[in-house]
């Protein structure tokens with residue numbers, strides 16, 4: 001793969017990752033800034049329990065995104081009480097694109113693929129956590145594209161993460177129009 005990825009015009013190929021992709025997924029996870037992807041246990045769990053999508057450029061895995069189903073995910077409401085994402089649900093997580101491949105539409109392709117799959121595997125509630133900075137609702141600067149994409153796709157801020165990053169928990173309920 002060339003080093004000048006930002007100049008490349010070939011669209012990334014997005015497909016579901018399988019157990020055969022574990023080595024490439026581990027290599028991407030090792031370069032990720034997301035704790036969920038850095039953990040071997042979490043990567044294996046995502047591959048086996050959920051759906052992980054990978055974006056490939058010239059055969060190299062440059063990005064990934066995941067979703068899980070019916071996970072009773074905890075998050076915090078504005079008044080700091082703890083809530084649970086009601087089951088059945090879909091929980092979207094772990095989107096990461098290598099810095100050298102950013103700004104070329106890879107992240108958007110991954111985000112769109114998850115929403116396409118959700119049209120087939122319907123769930124009444126969909127949640128996505130946006131990486132934060134440790135202060136409730138504050139968004140990590142590298143996660144802003146994810147915030148913008150999901151707000152435009154009909155998600156709204158339902159609370160903030162119970163994880164140490166405290167980023168926003170975005171929620172979309174059935175019947176909310178998807179504009180992306």
Ligand SMILES: CC(C)(COP(=O)(O)OP(=O)(O)OC[C@H]1O[C@@H](n2cnc3c(N)ncnc32)[C@H](O)[C@@H]1OP(=O)(O)O)[C@@H](O)C(=O)NCCC(=O)NCCS
Nearest residue numbers: 095096097102103104105106107108130131142143145146
């Ligand atoms: C968030 C992330 C996945 C986006 O991936 P990407 O491949 O750069 O995304 P895209 O190229 O599809 O760009 C998405 C949008 O953000 C914009 N964008 C991309 N990089 C940007 C930057 N550095 N500054 C401002 N806008 C940017 C793009 O112009 C595009 O806007 P548009 O939809 O209006 O055209 C990537 O930045 C990343 O891996 N961040 C670190 C991990 C992370 O925070 N993940 C999200 C956890 S919630």
